[in-house]
Amino acid sequence: MFSQPDYLVLRRQPSRFLGMLVIVFSALACAALLRSGLPPLVATACTLAVVGYGIWIWPRQVSLRHAQSITALRFDSQGWHVLRRDGSETTARLLADTFVSAFLTVVRLREPGRWLAVSVILPADAAAEDALRRLRLRLRFSRQRWAAAE
Structure with missing residues (x-):
């Protein structure tokens, strides 16, 4: 048995399940x-807010067509x-409220200079099976997963 390198690339794809x-739920x-x-x-105002949020979130999390949508980790x-659709790449710090399960993984990251954290929602069909499995293992069993990189 060999050791996996300390390197992981997860490329997102549009998710039918998340859609x-x-x-x-909307x-x-x-x-x-x-x-x-x-x-x-x-x-009626609250219903319009729910519909508006659904329209706003669709290109960013579901179809990944917005320029600022996260396409890879x-x-x-x-x-x-964090790699975005427009080609930009930024460093980020993993937050402790990241959620990992067999069917859904929510990776919470804080980018430097941003006030709000970024959530990457990854259902089982949102990435390649092997890359998603490796990400879940890294998030569950890494000893210093929230420590800053040195």
Whole structure:
């Protein structure tokens, strides 16, 4: 048995499962708002906010067509790197609230100079199976996964 190099590249692809989840949960949220006891104007405003958020999130997380959507993650000896569709690459720090399971992985990263953290949502069909498995293993069993790269 040989040792894997301390290098990982995960290339994202559009996810049908994530698209289905966004549509189903947005529809359920809109139905719940319209059937609730809220005044009609408030319920309509909240429904428009849910639909607007779905339209905003679709090109960034589901179809990956927005210029700022994250298309790849890379881990090497220098730490985590975020690669975007427009060709830019930035370093990032892995946050402790990263979630790992067999069906869904949410990688939370903080880029230097950005106020908000970046979430990369990775269902099982969002990347190559081997790369996603290696990412999950790295996130679960790395001893210093949140330590800054030196």
